[in-house]
Amino acid sequence: MSLAYALEKEVAISAVLRACQLTSSIFNKLVKNERLTKDDKSPVTVGDFSAQAVVSTILSNAFPDDKIVGEEDSADLRVEANSVLRDRVVELANQALISDLAHGDNVQWGIGPGKQRTMEELLYAIDKGNHDGGKSGRMWTLDPIDGTKGFLRGEQYAVCLAFLVDSKVQVGVMGCPNLPVDASMPDGPKGCLFVAVRGQGAEQRTLSNSKPTRLTIPAYKDSEINFLESVESGHSALDFNARVARILKITREPIRMDSQAKYCALARGDGGVYIRMPVGTGYREKIWDHASGSLLVEEAGGLVTDSRGNPLDFGLGRTLGENFGVIAAGKEVHSKVILAIRKAREDEEAEKSGSSKI
Numbered sequence: 346m347s348l349a350y351a352l353e354k355e356v357a358i359s360a361v362l363r364a365c366q367l368t369s370s371i372f373n374k375l376v377k378n379e380r381l382t383k384d385d386k387s388p389v390t391v392g393d394f395s396a397q398a399v400v401s402t403i404l405s406n407a408f409p410d411d412k413i414v415g416e417e418d419s420a421d422l423r424v425e426a427n428s429v430l431r432d433r434v435v436e437l438a439n440q441a442l443i444s445d446l447a448h449g450d451n452v453q454w455g456i457g458p459g460k461q462r463t464m465e466e467l468l469y470a471i472d473k474g475n476h477d478g479g480k481s482g483r484m485w486t487l488d489p490i491d492g493t494k495g496f497l498r499g500e501q502y503a504v505c506l507a508f509l510v511d512s513k514v515q516v517g518v519m520g521c522p523n524l525p526v527d528a529s530m531p532d533g534p535k536g537c538l539f540v541a542v543r544g545q546g547a548e549q550r551t552l553s554n555s556k557p558t559r560l561t562i563p564a565y566k567d568s569e570i571n572f573l574e575s576v577e578s579g580h581s582a583l584d585f586n587a588r589v590a591r592i593l594k595i596t597r598e599p600i601r602m603d604s605q606a607k608y609c610a611l612a613r614g615d616g617g618v619y620i621r622m623p624v625g626t627g628y629r630e631k632i633w634d635h636a637s638g639s640l641l642v643e644e645a646g647g648l649v650t651d652s653r654g655n656p657l658d659f660g661l662g663r664t665l666g667e668n669f670g671v672i673a674a675g676k677e678v679h680s681k682v683i684l685a686i687r688k689a690r691e692d693e694e695a696e697k698s699g700s701s702k703i
């Protein structure tokens with residue numbers, strides 16, 4: 346008897362591996378005009394667009410009726426002023442789609458020599474990610490490059506793909522081309538693939554397809570914890586994180602890295618707590634930024650909630666709605682962090698009202 350969601354897992358791995366080959370091959374060749382700034386001021390590159398086109402094409406061949414909630418859309422590429430960028434996206438996506446079949450690939454997923462697509466087909470594939478999300482049915486969520494700012498700096502980023510049924514994540518696959526295979530050897534080999542299936546555990550393998558290793562979050566003493574947090578102070582309230590660390594008497598420096606690589610690091614025991622506190626701009630977290638990572642951590646024995654201890658709700662549309670921040674950690678540590686956050690908020694409020702009386 347085959348395990349649940351075996352096909353979804355295989356297809357997701359194949360798609361993420363192709364997208365990772367694409368993104369890592371272009372990094373050194375990326376030139377200045379191969380990126381745009383989106384309306385929310387965040388960057389997007391030919392890598393984000395072409396990786397979304399590749400993953401969406403593969404999913405649409407393997408599961409034609411499934412919905413996709415993806416970060417990018419093709420509107421900017423359809424503008425004539427961006428035709429050079431659009432041509433480059435088509436070229437890169439086709440290079441990735443036609444590359445030879447690897448172990449685990451299946452020609453029926455629309456990949457392999459001779460499988461190139463027209464520009465219109467690829468733009469359409471990108472826009473298949475425009476689904477609004479919701480509570481019911483089969484659905485994928487994709488972040489073709491999570492941590493675009495990290496990607497542009499040559500640091501951490503992740504290709505993130507999750508499969509959900511009735512808004513519950515069932516499969517999560519993340520490729521981290523720049524993540525050291527072993528955190529204790531930062532200059533050693535890089536490139537990891539993380540895979541989780543609900544009820545079947547979490548695992549890591551290398552991007553070059555070594556045997557998977559099972560992941561379990563170890564038990565931590567407070568003195569052994571490093572917070573895992575954003576590099577970008579605009580994405581997470583780093584001062585507040587420091588306040589929480591002081592309450593918990595955590596003395597180790599935080600580990601700062603971009604993207605859902607933080608969930609991956611946590612799941613394999615590098616860190617202890619992923620803390621992401623809102624910066625107060627009203628930004629709503631997106632489902633593609635947490636779906637695969639949260640399943641990986643849960644399957645490694647951890648817990649993922651918002652900063653008030655409420656479960657993340659992936660059934661509200663493209664965002665996590667009213668969820669406030671994200672906290673991921675092993676179960677025991679997690680409950681201590683939630684209490685410390687409550688205390689940190691009270692302290693902050695008391696300081697504010699104290700200073701307003703002066």
Ligand SMILES: Nc1ncnc2c1ncn2[C@@H]1O[C@H](COP(=O)(O)O)[C@@H](O)[C@H]1OP(=O)(O)O
Nearest residue numbers: 490491492493575576577579580603604628634
């Ligand atoms: N204002 C914001 N607040 C929080 N997260 C943001 C904001 N703007 C973009 N992001 C998203 O946060 C994630 C990266 O955060 P970090 O790396 O700091 O953990 C990315 O998914 C990034 O999108 P993107 O996928 O476009 O890079």
Ligand SMILES: [Mg+2]
Nearest residue numbers: 387388416493
């Ligand atoms: Mg983005």
Ligand SMILES: [Mg+2]
Nearest residue numbers: 488491492634
């Ligand atoms: Mg993202």
Ligand SMILES: [Mg+2]
Nearest residue numbers: 416488490491
């Ligand atoms: Mg992204």
